[in-house]
Amino acid sequence: MSLPRVEVKRQMGRGDIDAVSALLDVAAAIDGHRALGEHQWLDLVQGGREGFAGLVAWEPGHDHPVAYAQVTRGVADGSWALEFVVDPHHRDRLATIGHEVVGEAIAIVGAEGGGHVHMWVPKPTPAHDAIAEAVGLRRGRELLQLRRPLPVDDAHRYGSEPLPVRAFIPGRDEEAWLEVNNRAFRHHPEQGGWDLETIKNREAQPWFDPDGFLLYEQDGRLAGFCWTKIHRDVAPHLGEIYVIGTDPDFEGRGLGRRLVLAGLDWLAGRGLTVGMLYVDAANEGAVHLYEKLGFTVDHIDRAYVGDVRAKLDIPHRN
Numbered sequence: 056m057s058l059p060r061v062e063v064k065r066q067m068g069r070g071d072i073d074a075v076s077a078l079l080d081v082a083a084a085i086d087g088h089r090a091l092g093e094h095q096w097l098d099l100v101q102g103g104r105e106g107f108a109g110l111v112a113w114e115p116g117h118d119h120p121v122a123y124a125q126v127t128r129g130v131a132d133g134s135w136a137l138e139f140v141v142d143p144h145h146r147d148r149l150a151t152i153g154h155e156v157v158g159e160a161i162a163i164v165g166a167e168g169g170g171h172v173h174m175w176v177p178k179p180t181p182a183h184d185a186i187a188e189a190v191g192l193r194r195g196r197e198l199l200q201l202r203r204p205l206p207v208d209d210a211h212r213y214g215s216e217p218l219p220v221r222a223f224i225p226g227r228d229e230e231a232w233l234e235v236n237n238r239a240f241r242h243h244p245e246q247g248g249w250d251l252e253t254i255k256n257r258e259a260q261p262w263f264d265p266d267g268f269l270l271y272e273q274d275g276r277l278a279g280f281c282w283t284k285i286h287r288d289v290a291p292h293l294g295e296i297y298v299i300g301t302d303p304d305f306e307g308r309g310l311g312r313r314l315v316l317a318g319l320d321w322l323a324g325r326g327l328t329v330g331m332l333y334v335d336a337a338n339e340g341a342v343h344l345y346e347k348l349g350f351t352v353d354h355i356d357r358a359y360v361g362d363v364r365a366k367l368d369i370p371h372r373n
């Protein structure tokens with residue numbers, strides 16, 4: 056069977072955005088998650104920034120794209136993020152279509168000077184491993200998505216009293232929160248090193264709700280926090296523990312457990328029946344904490360990583 060025709064877009068027009076949005080919606084309904092992260096989605100709809108390319112794959116006889124891939128160069132470190140999705144109705148040809156769009160995306164990275172690439176894949180299969188290997192990427196970090204039913208039963212509360220938390224106040228709590236967050240995540244590649252702009256940006260997102268951003272103070276200072284995020288665009292609706300941390304001065308005193316419980320109780324109070332969170336598979340302490348609270352692995356997200364060499368010209372296949 057023939058290869059799909061791949062259009063490379065440096066700027067997405069209205070028609071492209073609509074066609075790709077429809078593809079992302081179809082895939083999300085089947086997969087239970089969005090193929091593009093928050094940043095990547097904004098890159099797509101705002102479009103056209105330097106280091107952006109959208110790759111739309113078409114096949115004869117279909118008036119919708121069969122796949123979409125996107126590469127974006129990170130502003131901070133110049134490394135490349137790559138995501139791709141194949142229409143669920145065309146996944147019998149996942150290996151072929153995926154290889155084609157991902158291969159084109161890697162060629163663009165090479166033509167633009169090369170660099171480090173990370174491609175996050177939710178629920179990777181051996182076909183994803185094969186696509187990655189074929190374009191020279193290897194397995195990197197893994198994130199576990201854990202879930203547990205809500206509300207939390209007494210057996211998982213270990214008799215702990217509810218923590219007296221309060222809601223985050225925008226415009227007032229940023230500085231104290233940034234300090235604790237950056238101390239808690241000092242060894243973390245993405246969650247450490249946030250600045251005022253990063254948090255202000257999150258506060259501007261439609262999902263942001265300060266009432267679900269819980270702070271716990273002790274001895275007159277912020278000791279820990281549990282920030283939640285509600286996803287109502289997937290089935291079942293998910294109540295996420297979005298970011299959680301304790302100040303290192305307060306670690307190991309049972310605060311982490313009580314903060315998770317406070318977040319889960321808040322989510323249950325909003326009618327959510329499934330609690331969810333992501334944790335780095337290598338973060339043994341946190342994984343242990345969540346498993347004791349009754350979370351189990353729903354699926355794994357895997358990063359495929361590699362360094363792409365600079366190439367002088369893009370191969371023209373169309």
Ligand SMILES: CC(C)(COP(=O)(O)OP(=O)(O)OC[C@H]1O[C@@H](n2cnc3c(N)ncnc32)[C@H](O)[C@@H]1OP(=O)(O)O)[C@@H](O)C(=O)NCCC(=O)NCCS
Pocket residue numbers: 239240299300301302305306307308309310311312313333334335338339340341343344347
């Ligand atoms: C993960 C974190 C929130 C845990 O908070 P904490 O207040 O130290 O945890 P607790 O005292 O409530 O401990 C709860 C359980 O986890 C275990 N635990 C916590 N940190 C651990 C570690 N580093 N290694 C092994 N076990 C650990 C505790 O032993 C305890 O288990 P137990 O009941 O079997 O004894 C905190 O360490 C933190 O902020 N880490 C940095 C940020 C982070 O990784 N957040 C999670 C991202 S998903």
